[in-house]
Amino acid sequence: MTQSPRGDEKDRHEQKARLRSSLREARKALDPQDRTEESNELGRHVVDHVRRTITPSSGSARSTIAAYLSAGPEPDTIALLTELTTDGYDVVVPICEPDYQLSWAAWAPGVALERSPRAWVQEPVGPRFPFDEVPGAALILVPALGIDRSGYRLGQGGGYYDRFLSHYRHDVPDALPRLGMIYRSELLPSDRIPVEPFDQPLHGVFTPDGLLTFGRDDEPV
Ligand SMILES: Nc1nc2c(c(=O)[nH]1)N(C=O)[C@@H](CNc1ccc(C(=O)N[C@@H](CCC(=O)O)C(=O)O)cc1)CN2
Numbered sequence: 001m002t003q004s005p006r007g008d009e010k011d012r013h014e015q016k017a018r019l020r021s022s023l024r025e026a027r028k029a030l031d032p033q034d035r036t037e038e039s040n041e042l043g044r045h046v047v048d049h050v051r052r053t054i055t056p057s058s059g060s061a062r063s064t065i066a067a068y069l070s071a072g073p074e075p076d077t078i079a080l081l082t083e084l085t086t087d088g089y090d091v092v093v094p095i096c097e098p099d100y101q102l103s104w105a106a107w108a109p110g111v112a113l114e115r116s117p118r119a120w121v122q123e124p125v126g127p128r129f130p131f132d133e134v135p136g137a138a139l140i141l142v143p144a145l146g147i148d149r150s151g152y153r154l155g156q157g158g159g160y161y162d163r164f165l166s167h168y169r170h171d172v173p174d175a176l177p178r179l180g181m182i183y184r185s186e187l188l189p190s191d192r193i194p195v196e197p198f199d200q201p202l203h204g205v206f207t208p209d210g211l212l213t214f215g216r217d218d219e220p221v
């Protein structure tokens, strides 16, 4: 018997919720030393990629990295972002606004932070901007709990990044590259993540093994 579209939607939503909680448990259960080692390897690949593909801040070139401040068991981003700011790249990180919207604020080592009232993440206390007003964005680093080899991600379930990314085209040659960052075991087989109509695909993913791109015709990376 064929299911109604609504039934399918509900199933996908429930499958996602189950996968999300098992990925969260698995991430928490990773050995802390392995987490640190994997984060270091991951960070090395991100920094190498940025150095190879983006010129640091100098006049008009796009040199801003839209990243995020890792929290809890997430792969560490602070060390790699520190290294990028030392190289002269500008870094912005997201602020959780009402209605699951994101705004963006400049980050550099030592900027004052406070805990978001809406999520378990740290946010700069300084001025915040809509993404369109962030000058020179060259790359978006996207947090995820898991990413499959079809290029779909599962996040924390707020839909913050799906809403944000939906404003920007991913299927054009000059698309702003959007690349995930996950531990090795969080790279899942193709079609493993149930896709809902609003889900935004990524162009690639960093794991401790390097950058995997999803090789669509429109690949900007
Ligand atoms: N470091 C980091 N910063 C980030 C993200 C992230 O994944 N990692 N985000 C990526 O989007 C945004 C924050 N997203 C979040 C989304 C939901 C919850 C949260 O507390 N979820 C509840 C369940 C909520 C629900 O199901 O409605 C929970 O965990 O109990 C936290 C953060 C922006 N900043």
Ligand SMILES: Nc1ncnc2c1ncn2[C@@H]1O[C@H](COP(=O)(O)OP(=O)(O)OP(=O)(O)O)[C@@H](O)[C@H]1O
Pocket: 016, 143, 153, 154, 155, 156, 157, 158, 159, 160, 161, 162, 163, 166, 198, 199
């Ligand atoms: N473009 C959009 N417009 C309106 N609502 C959306 C949009 N994208 C996602 N949502 C809503 O957000 C909810 C969470 O989406 P989903 O489960 O894909 O989150 P996620 O990608 O895991 O979370 P996050 O992006 O915060 O890491 C969905 O139930 C959906 O209703």
